[in-house]
């Protein structure tokens with residue numbers, strides 16, 4: 001085989017950055033044929049780098065995929081706080097899903113190999129979609145490396161990213177992946193008819209400047225979306241009436257929220273956000289949500305702000321309807337409680353021309 005010079009390999013290097021996401025309204029109904037409104041969060045991101053190489057190599061991250069420890073106590077502490085998994089399995093899984101999708105759709109892939117590595121500053125397992133940011137960035141690298149971006153429709157990409165996580169037994173929904181493929185603020189309808197007919201939801205990008213200033217609170221608090229969802233998913237599949245009707249109400253909040261945002265009716269938005277969390281709490285129960293997560297929501301509510309989880313737990317999105325003085329009160333309360341608070345920065349849509357050409361309609 002031809003030996004390439006290091007500089008020629010470097011010039012073929014591909015890197016993609018994908019941001020965290022905030023579920024603003026309607027989550028977790030995306031897992032249950034509902035609706036959500038979510039946006040891509042500029043505060044945190046994951047990057048995946050692809051370099052052409054002789055063999056196909058998945059590089060473990062030096063800290064997120066730690067395999068060398070100072071001793072047994074270090075190993076055990078690490079497993080207790082962060083669990084067994086980092087991002088390697090995510091990268092492997094998206095490679096498999098991508099390869100199978102291309103095969104099934106007669107998309108020819110050249111025989112070249114690559115080395116994939118990743119980095120992320122998205123707080124780990126905090127419901128900010130750290131997992132799908134890594135998968136989405138890797139998919140973007142593969143699409144460009146094999147030059148098949150124009151052959152894989154934008155609407156299908158969130159399904160591929162989700163399949164990569166389902167493959168690993170992680171229960172998750174599409175909202176994260178849609179926000180991360182599209183960028184910006186997106187209203188999503190996962191109605192069963194659409195999903196069955198089209199194979200994906202209906203995604204409507206919205207103007208991010210319609211959003212009021214929002215705050216993000218988070219804690220170092222790994223929560224596993226798969227574990228959090230498992231009991232509720234089982235009850236939903238069994239047709240549990242309370243779960244089915246509550247989930248339908250959660251989905252309806254996103255529909256009402258779309259109108260509220262378009263009309264800049266922010267007091268309505270505040271009510272919808274609060275109701276969203278209250279419904280989650282009644283369905284999942286306090287034990288599954290965890291006291292620290294509940295406290296993050298309550299800290300905000302004690303200063304009169306509206307708050308809810310960004311994802312399945314670990315981070316909270318807050319709206320202070322009374323403005324900067326209320327934000328200051330919230331900052332003080334977070335400091336006292338030991339939570340990190342940051343103003344939300346929203347990422348504008350980042351579909352490029354090739355992506356837009358694949359959009360149907």
Ligand SMILES: Nc1ncnc2c1ncn2[C@@H]1O[C@H](COP(=O)(O)OP(=O)(O)O)[C@@H](O)[C@H]1O
Pocket residue numbers: 064083085086087089090120122123124125126127128129130131132170172223224225226311312
């Ligand atoms: N920051 C991270 N670095 C490395 N791997 C991560 C990170 N966050 C999540 N993962 C991987 O993704 C899996 C699922 O994470 P998940 O519970 O969905 O968290 P999140 O809310 O961040 O998406 C984890 O078990 C782990 O394998």
Ligand SMILES: O=C(O)[C@H]1O[C@H](OP(=O)(O)O)[C@H](O)[C@@H](O)[C@@H]1O
Pocket residue numbers: 023027028029030031126127128129130131171172173174175176225309310311312313
């Ligand atoms: O429970 C939720 O709101 C979300 O949980 C998962 O996101 P995560 O960031 O991993 O907590 C899931 O992937 C989403 O689809 C749910 O809406």
Ligand SMILES: [Mg+2]
Pocket residue numbers: 129130131132172225
């Ligand atoms: Mg996740």
